[in-house]
Each structure stands twice: as structure tokens, then as C-alpha cells.
Amino acid sequence: MAAPRIDPLTLEVVDLIGTVVTRYHAEYERAAASHALTGAQAKVLALLALEPLPMRRIAQKLKCEPSNVTGIVDRLESRGLVERLPDPQDRRVKLAAPTEEGASTAQRLRDSLEFAREPLAHLSDDERTTLRDLLRRVLGEDPAGPA
Template sequence: MSSPQKISRQISRPDELTMEVVELIGDVVARFYADYEEAAGEHRLTGAQARLLNLLSLEPLPMRKLAQKLKCEPSNVTGIVDRLEARGLVERRPDPADRRVKLAAATDEGRGVSLDLREGLRFAREPLAGLSDEERLTLRDLLRRMLGAQD
């Protein structure tokens, strides 16, 4: 008879299909980041600068929130914003809700670069082009479900 610990390990181990899906997700993430870094480089940006610019193209954010979203220290975000601001892609402005807080916001030029960067991602387009609209909707819905996102 098996010990309770051995049975517990057997039950909690993922099955082969789950492991294959996990590996495929890892491969997708790696390819996405490699393509993102390449696209960023074409705009003389680092991957971190491109990701920050993308976030700011959606809405102005305080430094602390940017650091949380990028999962890095606020001091790193300050340096990234400084470099993007020097290029005219980002600006700092007071938060209308609390003038003591500074928001970082993409400039018109920054939003244009961010859009161009996203449109230039080959990985995002090429594999998805081989899927039908229905398959892409299904994939989107499954990914949202995995992430716990609400419609």
C-alpha cells in the first residue's frame, strides 16, 4: 500500500496534457518577448521602455502604479520615464485629483510610436493569421478565462 505522502504527490502532479500546454505557453511567451524586444529596438527603445510607453499610451499613470504594473522598483521607472521624456515620448503632469502626485503620460508622438510598435509585432500577427475569426475568439476567451478576466 502507498503512503499518504506518495499518493498526495501523485494526485497533485499535472498530467501530460497540462504539462504540454504549460510548455507551449512558455514558448509563446518567449517568442512574444523576443519579437517585442526586436520591435522596440527598431524604435531605439529597450523592451522596458516600450512596455512602459505602451502602458502610458492607454492612460496616464503615477510612477508607483507603473512600477507595480512593470513589477520593478519605482526608482527604475523614474529612470525609464526620464529617458522617454528626453526623447519627447512621455511627459510628466500633475494628477488632477492630487496635485502632489505626478503622472507620466505619453505624448502624441509617444502614442504614435507605441501604436507603430504594436502594429510591427510579427509574432502577434503571423500565427494568429492562420486561425479563423472563430478560433481567435475562442483563444481570446480561453486566455481571459485562464487569467480570470471579466468581460
């Protein structure tokens, strides 16, 4: 049985999403390299700049194995960008947290991502809200956001 044919509009939308993702990843890799980071190291540092996290949670967010995250955090720690701290809720758990230099590096990295920011600047607040809500729906999330 043949797969159902996808309409041209859907194909165009999927292709445009792919182009956006490809451009974003290419720029992200360039920005990471300009700070002597791999893309994975930059992603971990960006996550940790939002909040300290245990290794398992970082792995869940990045959809990878905790052992991979341990190696990434080890390398960031050796560069003085990340430190391990006891979790105040459970002292058996270690949280990875950015150092002052790590937080500063994450901010400079974020500031250098023009592709991630500039095209959206041309959209109104209403258009960005609509785009966000549609993307959340595509991902199967509640358009209103986390509860």
C-alpha cells in the same frame, strides 16, 4: 514525498505557452530595439499610450519597483517621448503621459509586432474569444473581463 506526476497533455500545453511567451518577448525586444528603446522602455510607452498613469500604477502593472519606473520615464522624457503632467484629480501626483512623438512611436511599435497579431488572425472571432476566456481563467480572472 514525490511531487504528483503531471499528465502529458498538461506538459504540452505548458510547453506551448512557454514557446509563445518566448517568441513574443524576442519579437518585442527586436521591435523595441528598432526604435532605439529597451524592452522595458517600450512596455512603459505602450502602457502610457493607453492612458496617462502615475509612476506607482506603472510599477504595479509592470510588477517592478517605482524607482525603476522613474528611471525609465526619465530616459523616455529626455528623448521627448514622455512628459510629466499634474494629475487633474490630485495635483500633488504627477502622471506620465506620451508626447505626440511618443504616441506615434508606440503605435509604430505595436504595428511592427507581427507575431503578436498574425497567428491570431488565422483564428475566428469565436476561437479568439474562447482563447481569451481560457487564458483569463488560467490567470484566475473572470472570463467575462473586468467589471
